[in-house]
Amino acid sequence: MVMAGSAPSLQGKPLWLLAELTYRCPLQCPYCSNPVEYTRYKDELDTDQWISVLRQARKLGAAQLGFSGGEPLVRQDLEILIAEARRLGYYTNLITSGVGMDEARVAAFKEAGLDHIQISFQASDEELNNYLGGTDSFAHKYEMARMVKKYDYPMVLNIVIHRQNIDQIEDIIRMTVDLDADYVELASTQYYGWSKLNAELLLPTREQLARAERIAHEYQDRMKGRMKILYVVPDYYETRPKACMNGWGAVFLTIAPDGAALPCHAARQLPGFDFPNVKDHAIDWIWHESPAFSRYRGFDWMQEPCRSCPDKTKDFGGCRCQAFMMTGDATNADPVCDKSSHHAQLVAEVDRMTAQPIEAVRARPLLFRNPKNSRALTPNEKA
Amino acid sequence: MTDPLITADTVPRIAPLFRFQWEEAQNCHVLLYPEGMVRLSGSAGEIMRRIDGKTPVAGLVADLSAAFPGADLEQDVYKFLEAAYGHGWLRSVAAG
Ligand code: SF4
Ligand code: SF4
Numbered sequence: 001m002v003m004a005g006s007a008p009s010l011q012g013k014p015l016w017l018l019a020e021l022t023y024r025c026p027l028q029c030p031y032c033s034n035p036v037e038y039t040r041y042k043d044e045l046d047t048d049q050w051i052s053v054l055r056q057a058r059k060l061g062a063a064q065l066g067f068s069g070g071e072p073l074v075r076q077d078l079e080i081l082i083a084e085a086r087r088l089g090y091y092t093n094l095i096t097s098g099v100g101m102d103e104a105r106v107a108a109f110k111e112a113g114l115d116h117i118q119i120s121f122q123a124s125d126e127e128l129n130n131y132l133g134g135t136d137s138f139a140h141k142y143e144m145a146r147m148v149k150k151y152d153y154p155m156v157l158n159i160v161i162h163r164q165n166i167d168q169i170e171d172i173i174r175m176t177v178d179l180d181a182d183y184v185e186l187a188s189t190q191y192y193g194w195s196k197l198n199a200e201l202l203l204p205t206r207e208q209l210a211r212a213e214r215i216a217h218e219y220q221d222r223m224k225g226r227m228k229i230l231y232v233v234p235d236y237y238e239t240r241p242k243a244c245m246n247g248w249g250a251v252f253l254t255i256a257p258d259g260a261a262l263p264c265h266a267a268r269q270l271p272g273f274d275f276p277n278v279k280d281h282a283i284d285w286i287w288h289e290s291p292a293f294s295r296y297r298g299f300d301w302m303q304e305p306c307r308s309c310p311d312k313t314k315d316f317g318g319c320r321c322q323a324f325m326m327t328g329d330a331t332n333a334d335p336v337c338d339k340s341s342h343h344a345q346l347v348a349e350v351d352r353m354t355a356q357p358i359e360a361v362r363a364r365p366l367l368f369r370n371p372k373n374s375r376a377l378t379p380n381e382k383a
Numbered sequence: 384m385t386d387p388l389i390t391a392d393t394v395p396r397i398a399p400l401f402r403f404q405w406e407e408a409q410n411c412h413v414l415l416y417p418e419g420m421v422r423l424s425g426s427a428g429e430i431m432r433r434i435d436g437k438t439p440v441a442g443l444v445a446d447l448s449a450a451f452p453g454a455d456l457e458q459d460v461y462k463f464l465e466a467a468y469g470h471g472w473l474r475s476v477a478a479g
Binding site for chain 1: 399400402404406408409413415416417418419420
């Protein structure tokens with residue numbers, strides 16, 4: 001999600017606003033990156049509060065807007081929010097599973113001025129798709145993907161790739177070809193929230209990855225000019241971290257369903273934070289002055305090896321959440337980096353997770369993302 | 384995609400995925416597309432804002448020359464259009 005052509009002088013504006021409208025979702029994907037304790041956050045912003053968020057962020061310079069969730073289609077006021085976003089001049093993206101969509105709604109979105117729809121699939125065959133999503137959704141998704149095209153949107157499909165569907169990658173790509181997709185994002189699972197709980201059952205092996213990558217590249221060549229395939233490898237296998245969020249509090253602003261403002265959608269898991277809420281504070285203050293957004297801005301918070309590393313201006317020391325999850329301290333270098341003293345530990349952990357044969361992995365139950373599991377896993381809440 | 388030959392009669396329009404607008408916070412014209420934004424220079428903005436899917440390249444050049452008298456713009460306009468086609472920002476309206 002690079003802002004092409006954006007100059008460094010632009011840092012300081014929340015160019016990208018991610019509006020997580022709700023944590024409610026008809027699907028139960030075990031690779032979901034929503035917080036495990038999502039059932040705790042019950043008070044969703046109402047329509048007027050969201051409109052206020054859109055206006056305030058736009059004034060601060062936000063230009064890209066993503067509606068996501070959970071499943072944003074659950075919100076019956078989505079059409080109203082899209083219309084307001086369009087009026088304000090946002091480029092508006094809807095990130096959806098397609099469940100809850102029908103032709104009337106797609107038509108209404110078009111009318112309201114939605115710019116772009118991205119539909120996610122869990123797999124290419126009905127059985128695995130429905131198993132991974134915890135819902136019979138495949139046939140409907142297929143139909144909705146075609147609907148998107150019928151209403152003159154580019155068809156953008158997203159498939160989250162992991163150990164249990166990566167061997168079907170060729171079928172997955174063939175499905176997207178059959179659907180006549182324009183853009184296909186084969187995104188490796190990112191291990192936050194629910195996906196972290198299921199990481200052992202989701203992280204692909206090196207061999208699986210090498211094969212998938214080869215196939216993806218083959219199709220990239222073959223489909224050139226007709227369909228663009230984006231293949232994102234899991235960073236656990238890299239030696240340099242990704243430039244997470246383009247830097248903390250640099251361009252991304254996420255508003256969670258309850259109004260919590262986050263520098264990235266996974267940041268909620270970091271300890272010792274009091275993330276400001278749009279119900280209590282103006283976004284101007286949140287972005288420019290709140291302690292949470294300033295904490296890892298710039299480079300002063302860094303420790304070695306990042307502090308004296310020339311690459312810090314490129315990757316900002318990687319992902320704070322990943323540093324916290326694997327080292328216990330969010331100010332450490334992302335352990336994906338091989339200069340990190342924790343890198344060897346990450347490699348060992350990856351080897352351990354992927355040592356089990358696939359049959360054994362398949363035999364173990366995935367922990368599905370649903371309210372019952374969330375309540376059971378959230379302290380102070382009863383299932 | 385092959386590079387289209389741009390002539391005086393070519394009628395460019397902004398490609399469907401892109402939106403061109405003035406961005407107050409950036410103090411410049413921008414092109415927005417899924418998950419990205421391109422900031423345009425002053426002269427690029429002046430060319431882009433005249434592209435309406437009806438005016439041929441010759442018309443764009445004439446209009447710009449009238450707005451900025453004394454400047455020899457023709458070369459620059461063609462150069463920019465070539466680059467813009469290359470980035471996929473523009474398509475041609477079919478003649479006919
Ligand atoms: S990843 Fe699956 S469960 Fe999570 S919000 Fe998206 S569709 Fe719902
Ligand atoms: S040491 Fe830190 S700044 Fe340098 S490459 Fe590694 S993560 Fe990036």
